[in-house]
Amino acid sequence: MPQVLEFKLPDLGEGLTEAEIVRWLVEVGDVVAIDQPVVEVETAKAMVEVPCPYGGVVTARFGDEGTELPVGAPLLTVAVGSPVEASGDGPAADSGTEDSGSGNVLVGYGTGAPPVRRRRVRPQGVKAAVAVPAAPEAVVPEPEHVAGPVAVVSPLVRRLARQHDLDLRRLAGSGPDGLILRADVESAIRSAAEAPVAEPAVVPAASGASASLVSSASPVSGGERVALRGVRGAVADKLSRSRREIPDATCWVDADATELMAARASMNSVAGASKVSVLALLARICTAALARYPELNSTVDQEAREIVRLPQVHLGFAAQTERGLVVPVVRDAHEGTAESIGAEIARLTEAARTGTLTPAQLTGGTFTLNNYGVFGVDGSTPIINHPEAAMLGVGRIVPKPWVHEGQLAVRQVVQLSLTFDHRVCDGGTAGGFLRYVADCVERPALLLRSL
Structure with a gap:
């Protein structure tokens, strides 16, 4: 049986x-x-x-x-x-x-x-x-x-239907074999918007007062409602918790990245060698800086009222995807080179884009690198990725007037910002970390001392 x-x-x-x-x-x-x-x-x-x-x-x-x-x-x-x-x-x-x-x-x-x-x-x-x-x-x-x-293939079509509370089973698809297309969903949304709305009831007022209109509409009306769930909900919860629990502070500095860009160009000119990204070089600089300032590679046990300094550097990096912001983690980044870290960043980025990252690849980070320069902005005050103690933000690298060796010149300049948990260290430690990062950006040869 x-x-x-x-x-x-x-x-x-x-x-x-x-x-x-x-x-x-x-x-x-x-x-x-x-x-x-x-x-x-x-x-x-x-x-x-x-x-x-x-x-x-x-x-x-x-x-x-x-x-x-x-x-x-x-x-x-x-x-x-x-x-x-x-x-x-x-x-x-x-x-x-x-x-x-x-x-x-x-x-x-x-x-x-x-x-x-x-x-x-x-x-x-x-x-x-x-x-x-x-x-x-x-x-x-x-x-x-x-x-x-449901005869739907595209996740974008499903998301659009969910955002507008549409039951896909009630739609007739215009695609092959009845496949529901984005145009079908958009047409249904327009039809729902154009549907007549019932007039609000007129209720006589008490005690001879003038009549008033009573409507069952929500106090907040006329706007689109998007559910905070999935990746967006998780991001909202984590950022809210970070703001509630972590007394953060931010410091920033402008750095001349001309020599760093020249060093990268020299590395990538070697025939047959893997290309090294700017993000990979900055990640390697971060691991060197964390070795000098381990206070920033830590977390706070609030119940025990203890700072826990972590022996390994599991470096997270912010990646924007169609599903929202995710932070894949490069495990044991302190043991890697710029080339190996770059290869792992590329692998995890591709997995993020295809939606195949596992939960284990998205958790356990000890420090986060956030390259918001890809959005064409110079600076930001990042929110710490709870329960970590710090995040380094990197703006765009652009030509700017700069005093170099006593002369005004056009140099490649980047703004670096460090948001840190003020419970784990004071401004002197945070400033020392950020200054070391900036020095390595301006003079990449400094990294040779830690290799």
Whole structure:
């Protein structure tokens, strides 16, 4: 007899307690193998695929695309040991018990087995949808929504629909095979905006006063509401906590980066060598500065009222993506060279752009480098990435008049700003750190002393 097993949204780790269903990768009736990805979810830190630890036939799915589910809520049910498996046409025939699952259910992790081609079958001896008691906090969709995913491919289309509270299942797509396009969503938004609005009720005033209009509208009306969730919600929570808990201060300095740019050009002129970015050079300068001023590579244990100085430098760098601001982390940056750090920054940046960063790659930083110069601005007062103790901000590098060796000249100038937790050090330490960074920018040969 087949056994129906329930697969729940697993513990995502890193303090994450919920996830949004972005795209179902299987449908009811599909045969799945152990560790086959079955759903793509978006957490506050990354967009990843969740593998199912059971092999068998999918009998039910819980949650529409766009639904947020808490950890522990049912995702789907799988009939294992079904006749289709016993015939040798399905996944491994010995997966008929719960213990046969792989256990690889953490988001972003799995066996790496090759994908299995989906085949739809009609389960024999198993109902198409099995009623499984849901956790109290789980959101169980209406029965008609279990039939299959919405005909949408683009995440931008889904986001646009969510922002305007549109039910994609009510839209008829104009694309191939009924695919819902951005134009379809925008047309529905315009239609909703042009729909007639009911007149407010006129209620007679008491005690002979003049009549007043009573409306059920919100006190704040006429504006677009965007939910603070996902990456944007996580950023909002972290920045708010940073402002509440950390007494920060900022100091800044202008530096002549002409020699740094010349040194980079010389490095990149070597045939066959990997290109070194300005960000990689600044990251290497930061690790050298943190070795001299370890107070800034620390965190504060508020309950114990202790400063914890950290032995490793896990360098975060701010990266802007379509999903919002993320901070990937270069592990053990203090052990790397400008070339190796640059290669890791490039790898993590590409993962950020494609939405494949894992929660582990977005947490555990001890110091953050923020290059806001890519936005064409000179300066900023960054907010510290809680629970770190400092962040170095870098503005754009532009030609400016500068006194060089007693003569007025046009030099490549950059503004550097350091925001620091005033609990871990005073201005003298912060100023010394920033001055060392500026000196290395102006005279890169100083780094040779620490190599």
